[in-house]
Amino acid sequence: MSSRKRSPHDFIFKEELGHGSYSTVYKAIDKRNTKRIFAIKVCSKAHIIKESKVKYVTIEKNTLNLLAKAHHPGIVKLYYTFHDEENLYYVLDYLPGGELLSLLHKMKTFSEVWSKHFTVQLVDTLEFIHSQGVIHRDLKPENVLLDRDGKLMITDFGAAYTTTAGNNDANKSSSSFVGTAEYVSPELLLHNQCSFSSDVWALGCMIFQFVTGSPPFRGENELKTFEKIVALDYPWSSTNIHNNKFLNNINPLIINLVRKILVLEPKDRLSLKKIKQDPWFATVNWNDRNTIWKGIWQLQLPTPVNSSSSSSSTSSASVSIPEYSIPSTINTISTSTTPRSSAHQHLLPSRQLHVIDTSIRNIPITKQKRKKPTKIPNTTSSIVEWRKKLGISSNNNNNNHVLTNIDITDTEGLSIDTELSSSNFITNPPPPPPTQILRQHSQSSPPSYPNTSSNLTLEQVIDQIPTEYKQSPTKNKMGPTLMMNNNGISENQTQDHIIPSTPPVPPFFPHSSNRSPISTSVSMSTLDKYLNNADINKNRKLAKDSVINITNESVLKQDYVYIYTIPFKADGPAMCLDSYSQIDNDLITSLVSKYKTSLKSVNTLPCILMLGKNGDLSYVKNNSPTSPTASKNSELMVNVADSDLSMYDFEFDELARKGFLILERYRKKLWFISLPSIPILSSISPPSQTSYDPLVVNREKGWVDCFFKARQLIEEDEKRVVDKVKGIKLSPPAEKSKIPKGLDSTVTISNEKTNNASYKTNSTTTLKIATSTFPTKKEVPQAQLTSDTFPATNTSETTVAKNNGFVPPSKNLNNNNTNNIMKGKQQSLVSKRVTPIATKDRTVPTAQVSTSSRIKHPHYMIPPTLRVQAPGQGHSRSTSQPTSPVLSHKPLSPQLTYNKKYQMPSNMVVSSSRYEVIHTLNQGKTRNLSEPNVASSGASAAFKNLQQRRKDEALNK
Numbered sequence: 001m002s003s004r005k006r007s008p009h010d011f012i013f014k015e016e017l018g019h020g021s022y023s024t025v026y027k028a029i030d031k032r033n034t035k036r037i038f039a040i041k042v043c044s045k046a047h048i049i050k051e052s053k054v055k056y057v058t059i060e061k062n063t064l065n066l067l068a069k070a071h072h073p074g075i076v077k078l079y080y081t082f083h084d085e086e087n088l089y090y091v092l093d094y095l096p097g098g099e100l101l102s103l104l105h106k107m108k109t110f111s112e113v114w115s116k117h118f119t120v121q122l123v124d125t126l127e128f129i130h131s132q133g134v135i136h137r138d139l140k141p142e143n144v145l146l147d148r149d150g151k152l153m154i155t156d157f158g159a160a161y162t163t164t165a166g167n168n169d170a171n172k173s174s175s176s177f178v179g180t181a182e183y184v185s186p187e188l189l190l191h192n193q194c195s196f197s198s199d200v201w202a203l204g205c206m207i208f209q210f211v212t213g214s215p216p217f218r219g220e221n222e223l224k225t226f227e228k229i230v231a232l233d234y235p236w237s238s239t240n241i242h243n244n245k246f247l248n249n250i251n252p253l254i255i256n257l258v259r260k261i262l263v264l265e266p267k268d269r270l271s272l273k274k275i276k277q278d279p280w281f282a283t284v285n286w287n288d289r290n291t292i293w294k295g296i297w298q299l300q301l302p303t304p305v306n307s308s309s310s311s312s313s314t315s316s317a318s319v320s321i322p323e324y325s326i327p328s329t330i331n332t333i334s335t336s337t338t339p340r341s342s343a344h345q346h347l348l349p350s351r352q353l354h355v356i357d358t359s360i361r362n363i364p365i366t367k368q369k370r371k372k373p374t375k376i377p378n379t380t381s382s383i384v385e386w387r388k389k390l391g392i393s394s395n396n397n398n399n400n401h402v403l404t405n406i407d408i409t410d411t412e413g414l415s416i417d418t419e420l421s422s423s424n425f426i427t428n429p430p431p432p433p434p435t436q437i438l439r440q441h442s443q444s445s446p447p448s449y450p451n452t453s454s455n456l457t458l459e460q461v462i463d464q465i466p467t468e469y470k471q472s473p474t475k476n477k478m479g480p481t482l483m484m485n486n487n488g489i490s491e492n493q494t495q496d497h498i499i500p501s502t503p504p505v506p507p508f509f510p511h512s513s514n515r516s517p518i519s520t521s522v523s524m525s526t527l528d529k530y531l532n533n534a535d536i537n538k539n540r541k542l543a544k545d546s547v548i549n550i551t552n553e554s555v556l557k558q559d560y561v562y563i564y565t566i567p568f569k570a571d572g573p574a575m576c577l578d579s580y581s582q583i584d585n586d587l588i589t590s591l592v593s594k595y596k597t598s599l600k601s602v603n604t605l606p607c608i609l610m611l612g613k614n615g616d617l618s619y620v621k622n623n624s625p626t627s628p629t630a631s632k633n634s635e636l637m638v639n640v641a642d643s644d645l646s647m648y649d650f651e652f653d654e655l656a657r658k659g660f661l662i663l664e665r666y667r668k669k670l671w672f673i674s675l676p677s678i679p680i681l682s683s684i685s686p687p688s689q690t691s692y693d694p695l696v697v698n699r700e701k702g703w704v705d706c707f708f709k710a711r712q713l714i715e716e717d718e719k720r721v722v723d724k725v726k727g728i729k730l731s732p733p734a735e736k737s738k739i740p741k742g743l744d745s746t747v748t749i750s751n752e753k754t755n756n757a758s759y760k761t762n763s764t765t766t767l768k769i770a771t772s773t774f775p776t777k778k779e780v781p782q783a784q785l786t787s788d789t790f791p792a793t794n795t796s797e798t799t800v801a802k803n804n805g806f807v808p809p810s811k812n813l814n815n816n817n818t819n820n821i822m823k824g825k826q827q828s829l830v831s832k833r834v835t836p837i838a839t840k841d842r843t844v845p846t847a848q849v850s851t852s853s854r855i856k857h858p859h860y861m862i863p864p865t866l867r868v869q870a871p872g873q874g875h876s877r878s879t880s881q882p883t884s885p886v887l888s889h890k891p892l893s894p895q896l897t898y899n900k901k902y903q904m905p906s907n908m909v910v911s912s913s914r915y916e917v918i919h920t921l922n923q924g925k926t927r928n929l930s931e932p933n934v935a936s937s938g939a940s941a942a943f944k945n946l947q948q949r950r951k952d953e954a955l956n957k
């Protein structure tokens with residue numbers, strides 16, 4: 001770099017070449033030598049400081065300075081740096097060819113010749129960069145520019161790490177920056193580590209992208225992308241390749257090379273040295289620098305493909321491929337070797353056409369809005385930022401504070417006082433999720449609800465459960481809608497035009513058929529297995545019906561809430577292939593910002609929200625003139641087990657009656673569930689009070705707790721139960737022909753699992769199987785089921801504070817009498833006993849349920865393992881206590897009374913944000929790594945992870 005001091009006045013600024021997250025790049029002519037054209041990257045100081053980009057600017061400058069010394073052809077050269085009052089200036093090689101990504105987009109895919117040529121140049125450049133102790137850490141086609149000949153140069157070293165700059169161990173280096181989702185390495189996701197081979201991983205992704213047009217790992221959002229990366233789930237993986245029908249035009253050598261690079265374990269990944277020896281490069285003379293550093297436009301037309309001396313791909317087709325057996329179809333020569341260079345020369349962007357002199361004082365450096373993949377910082381919580389943006393106070397000092405009064409001085413053209421910068425090069429691992437911020441529940445007593453539970457019998461309670469749970473939904477209209485218009489909220493608009501009505505299985509539950517919620521699993525697995533000829537839908541409905549009465553009791557949550565639905569466009573958040581510039585958080589942030597006031601409007605429609613143990617979340621409109629039990633008023637929203645569902649706990653503080661919870665079903669819908677204030681609740685009309693009073697179930701439990709309880713139950717029990725019911729034979733029904741198989745048998749489900757836990761619960765429940773779809777009046781034998789009712793825990797009221805608002809069940813639960821339990825004022829109206837309901841039209845088969853279960857761990861309620869016994873194969877406790885539910889509890893020791901079952905940990909951030917995934921993954925390294933998919937799906941993964949840690953901690957004690 002020239003030592004001579006330069007200034008912006010030495011250059012004539014021309015047109016803008018592009019802009020990044022903290023800079024705008026201009027073409028500029030050197031006034032002293034007008035033939036010299038540069039690209040000048042102009043970074044606004046204010047913007048850099050405001051956006052905490054100081055460290056990136058510093059890194060970029062230092063790294064480019066370091067690398068510029070050796071004049072490698074593959075590195076954008078930094079000539080000068082200087083600054084004025086407002087901006088920093090980097091004078092760089094001018095690269096008129098634009099981004100490699102743009103070229104790739106124009107061409108869809110690169111020919112093999114080009115792919116190889118670019119790869120050779122990349123390998124050569126990476127070798128050089130690494131030899132200088134630099135890891136690029138954000139290698140991707142966007143950060144590769146082309147000169148006028150089509151020769152590539154790597155740019156954007158803002159994320160780089162230099163091992164020689166006092167950082168000796170590259171492996172420990174990289175907690176501060178993640179990269180770009182599609183190219184981020186698994187070791188960074190899993191272990192927060194990055195090494196030279198992480199660049200090689202990105203190289204592998206790029207090679208894949210060159211020949212296929214898309215990066216190998218791309219989910220519909222960053223979360224899914226990460227999941228794919230850590231699962232090595234891409235089209236050429238061992239598991240996927242044989243099903244891949246699009247390999248015909250791809251040289252197997254390329255596939256094998258990529259497969260050897262995209263290896264999860266960095267030490268098993270090919271090194272650059274080995275890559276150079278790969279058969280795909282057999283024809284490359286790595287020492288012939290003139291040849292390898294030709295631009296693609298200078299390449300000679302390759303010999304026709306069927307010539308024996310043509311490109312390597314020709315000869316390579318016969319090379320044996322050890323890694324996988326290549327389908328015969330792909331052992332043909334690719335036609336993609338066809339030369340395209342001259343034909344595509346017109347693709348070279350010409351940015352020199354417009355010559356606009358720009359006064360340097362007028363250079364607009366504003367916050368960049370460029371649509372490009374977001375870099376993922378690993379240091380701050382996007383949730384905290386998100387909340388900040390919304391102006392929500394946070395007591396948590398995160399690392400992302402905005403700097404003020406930073407002294408940016410010039411020691412040699414450009415120098416930034418990094419001491420004052422928000423972050424040093426190496427930063428700490430990501431901070432824990434913002435504790436206590438998201439869930440600062442009031443520690444005061446629960447508010448007095450307008451509707452106090454009455455002395456209704458359980459039967460009455462059950463009878464008043466909205467029929468959502470007794471009958472499958474017949475329609476799937478969306479509920480009250482918050483329409484996005486400038487006038488605020490337009491109430492109660494249905495959205496059939498957005499999500500069409502569907503049969504009973506909701507469209508939001510994509511895995512409904514193979515991923516049944518637990519409760520349904522018990523019945524469905526049995527039913528589906530043994531009812532070969534039955535109408536599956538009917539049986540599912542029956543199965544679902546059959547479990548409602550047993551299971552709802554644990555999770556059912558009814559209360560007055562407002563539900564707003566934010567319609568998306570058909571595409572949903574722009575995270576798809578073409579425009580993946582916007583992340584979910586951005587979208588939600590903007591929506592919430594826009595409708596923050598409206599969302600809390602008192603004029604919106606209150607609903608009763610219900611969450612079933614099977615995960616169904618539905619609501620009943622409060623303004624309905626008819627009873628809430630009318631099925632037409634009950635609307636299924638979503639199933640919380642839906643793996644595509646994200647939950648954003650957004651100050652959803654039910655004790656304080658404020659805030660709202662956001663549910664997002666990606667690309668479909670956002671729901672804002674808002675709690676009305678106490679006065680509004682109180683103002684709900686008296687008729688409502690009367691009719692809804694008994695429906696206020698589990699009101700002492702938090703909504704989010706309920707969600708997670710449902711998810712937990714679904715996740716934990718599904719597999720176990722399915723396993724247990726395997727091979728169980730059911731007795732034939734008395735009148736087989738008229739009664740759907742499987743429901744007519746005596747089924748005994750018992751749980752006798754014992755462990756060393758401290759107390760035990762026994763209960764017997766008579767299970768009523770609702771039979772709304774039974775065709776005729778038909779008496780069927782009663783089945784007896786023995787089931788666990790989720791044990792109530794003896795918990796003192798002081799627990800409220802500890803539990804951040806979670807109010808445990810009443811002491812009354814110690815009572816061995818369910819009827820007494822149900823009278824407890826604080827006790828939720830949990831139905832421990834479900835009495836058969838005989839309707840006019842049908843006779844209902846019933847089952848009796850009894851269980852014996854012990855709580856394995858006081859912190860987390862592990863749902864019972866159910867064992868299904870065919871009649872005559874065993875004895876159930878149910879027979880001894882067929883009708884009278886009994887709970888026998890030993891009092892818990894004081895510390896065990898701290899009942900956290902189903903409670904979301906207080907430091908839990910409910911989110912599927914990219915940050916959360918990374919955090920969860922990072923936590924994963926302390927866990928059993930044989931479970932690689934710790935970040936299976938956002939919130940639930942985070943929850944699982946936290947759960948696991950709690951369990952581990954408890955065990956260690």
Ligand SMILES: Nc1ncnc2c1ncn2[C@@H]1O[C@H](COP(=O)(O)OP(=O)(O)OP(=O)(O)O)[C@@H](O)[C@H]1O
Pocket residue numbers: 017018019020021022023024025039041076092093094095096098099142145155156158
């Ligand atoms: N030397 C150059 N010659 C020509 N165009 C350039 C040059 N450097 C950058 N550009 C253009 O300007 C755009 C922004 O540059 P760059 O990516 O370096 O900015 P940034 O602020 O570092 O962005 P990022 O957000 O990726 O870090 C590039 O995508 C490219 O189109």
